[in-house]
Amino acid sequence: xxxxxxxxxxxxxxxxxxxxxxxxxxxxxxxxxxxxxxxxxxxxxxxxxxxxxxxxxxxxxxxxxxxxxxxxxxxxxxxxxxxxxxxxxxxxxxxxxxxxxxxxxxxxxxxxxxxxxxxxxxxxxxxxxxxxxxxxxxxxx
Amino acid sequence: xxxxxxxxxxxxxxxxxxxxxxxxxxxxxxxxxxxxxxxxxxxxxxxxxxxxxxxxxxxxxxxxxxxxxxxxxxxxxxxxxxxxxxxxxxxxxxxxxxxxxxxxxxxxxxxxxxxxxxxxxxxxxxxxxxxxxxxxxxxxxxxxxxxxxxxxxxxxxxxxxxxxxxxxxxxxxxxxxxxxxxxxxxxxxxxxxxxxxxxxxxxxxxxxxxxxxxxxxxxxxxxxxxxxxxxxxxxxxxxxxxxxxxxxxxxxxxxxxxxxxxxxxxxxxxxxxxxxxxxxxxxxxxxxxxxxxxxxxxxxxxxxxxxxxxxxxxxxxxxxxxxxxxxxxxxx
Numbered sequence: 001x002x003x004x005x006x007x008x009x010x011x012x013x014x015x016x017x018x019x020x021x022x023x024x025x026x027x028x029x030x031x032x033x034x035x036x037x038x039x040x041x042x043x044x045x046x047x048x049x050x051x052x053x054x055x056x057x058x059x060x061x062x063x064x065x066x067x068x069x070x071x072x073x074x075x076x077x078x079x080x081x082x083x084x085x086x087x088x089x090x091x092x093x094x095x096x097x098x099x100x101x102x103x104x105x106x107x108x109x110x111x112x113x114x115x116x117x118x119x120x121x122x123x124x125x126x127x128x129x130x131x132x133x134x135x136x137x138x139x140x141x
Numbered sequence: 142x143x144x145x146x147x148x149x150x151x152x153x154x155x156x157x158x159x160x161x162x163x164x165x166x167x168x169x170x171x172x173x174x175x176x177x178x179x180x181x182x183x184x185x186x187x188x189x190x191x192x193x194x195x196x197x198x199x200x201x202x203x204x205x206x207x208x209x210x211x212x213x214x215x216x217x218x219x220x221x222x223x224x225x226x227x228x229x230x231x232x233x234x235x236x237x238x239x240x241x242x243x244x245x246x247x248x249x250x251x252x253x254x255x256x257x258x259x260x261x262x263x264x265x266x267x268x269x270x271x272x273x274x275x276x277x278x279x280x281x282x283x284x285x286x287x288x289x290x291x292x293x294x295x296x297x298x299x300x301x302x303x304x305x306x307x308x309x310x311x312x313x314x315x316x317x318x319x320x321x322x323x324x325x326x327x328x329x330x331x332x333x334x335x336x337x338x339x340x341x342x343x344x345x346x347x348x349x350x351x352x353x354x355x356x357x358x359x360x361x362x363x364x365x366x367x368x369x370x371x372x373x374x375x376x377x378x379x380x381x382x383x384x385x386x387x388x389x390x391x392x393x394x395x396x397x398x399x400x401x402x403x404x405x406x407x408x409x410x411x412x413x414x415x416x417x418x419x420x421x422x423x424x425x426x427x428x429x430x431x432x433x434x435x436x437x438x439x440x441x442x443x444x445x446x447x448x449x450x451x452x453x454x455x456x457x458x459x460x461x462x463x464x465x466x467x468x469x470x471x472x473x
Contacts, residue, residue: 025387026368026370044402070407070446072446097351
């Protein structure tokens with residue numbers, strides 16, 4: 001009985017993913033998360049700290065951590081790296097002036113050893129805005 | 142008869158003791174074998190680790206003889222090797238003793254720092270400077286993944302944007318009265334950059350508003366649907382409505398604000414807030430188009446990212462005195 005419970009728990013663990021959502025401030029991380037979760041997005045304020053949401057998808061439990069992107073709290077990002085299965089890097093495609101910042105921050109993250117096992121998704125947000133770069137242009141950056 | 146029985150008992154006893162002894166012996170033997178196997182594992186690991194470590198050290202020592210252009214590649218391969226070794230240690234920590242793991246980690250750290258030191262020595266990072274600024278072609282710094290460059294990039298990112306800007310807005314103007322009408326800004330990103338002593342009037346409903354490097358400017362704007370993002374502004378007055386406001390690295394800015402969610406400031410000083418009081422023809426219509434709730438204004442709920450103390454208010458911002466408030470804005 002005890003053994004079976006342990007097995008069951010491990011199985012459950014496998015179906016649980018920890019996903020970290022990062023990016024510069026004003027990229028739209030919280031908005032994405034709330035949209036995914038079917039919540040209202042018109043009351044979102046800049047994230048001071050972080051939000052956690054748990055989503056169910058195809059039998060997987062996704063724990064999504066949405067961490068604020070302000071410059072002064074970027075140094076705390078590393079506290080969230082442990083045991084992360086996936087990293088979503090959100091880019092504001094319309095914010096051309098800070099793309100360089102964005103690139104530097106991402107490269108710095110990628111050097112992080114604790115994230116080496118995680119899968120990376122670069123989320124090109126705000127593509128619908130008139131001044132946005134296309135996904136191809138972003139890839140070159 | 143009795144004697145016989147007694148003997149039998151004795152023999153049985155002896156036999157029993159004998160088998161017990163044998164078992165004990167076997168157990169001891171097994172134990173010995175087991176610990177030998179364990180020792181073998183540790184020994185094997187130690188050998189392997191030392192071999193790899195020697196390889197890396199050899200590589201590091203050989204760096205001096207290499208040409209500069211070969212160096213980045215070599216550094217790359219060395220750090221890869223160190224990483225592999227780290228993984229090797231991690232995968233073996235089941236049978237390693239705690240003390241050993243600690244020791245191996247220390248060696249690894251030493252290798253890493255040695256590698257970094259050499260890299261700094263042999264491949265000095267290029268410093269970014271504004272030497273050729275007057276030629277109007279600010280050169281890009283060589284993109285580099287090294288950590289120390291980040292600060293430089295942060296502080297200079299605005300001056301070396303290499304992507305042509307297509308947004309509507311104004312740039313590099315001083316001492317002028319600027320105006321944008323409903324058709325130009327509606328649902329568009331508006332960007333104001335490098336303006337000094339200007340008055341900018343934006344009528345209509347922009348999608349977002351970005352402002353940077355503004356000095357002694359007045360910005361009057363109709364309701365912005367989503368966010369306003371401003372940095373490096375000095376001695377300015379903004380009269381704006383939006384869903385969220387982010388103000389960075391600015392000083393002495395007065396903001397007449399309507400914000401439906403939150404406003405934040407970061408690395409700012411001497412920022413004062415007052416309620417939005419801009420009036421012009423059709424502002425009601427613009428509010429409706431923007432989707433902002435006119436009833437909800439959180440202009441006093443300001444989060445300062447440099448002030449996480451909840452008991453004391455942030456010294457970086459305050460509510461503007463009523464007597465200093467401007468009541469009417471010329472919209473001509």
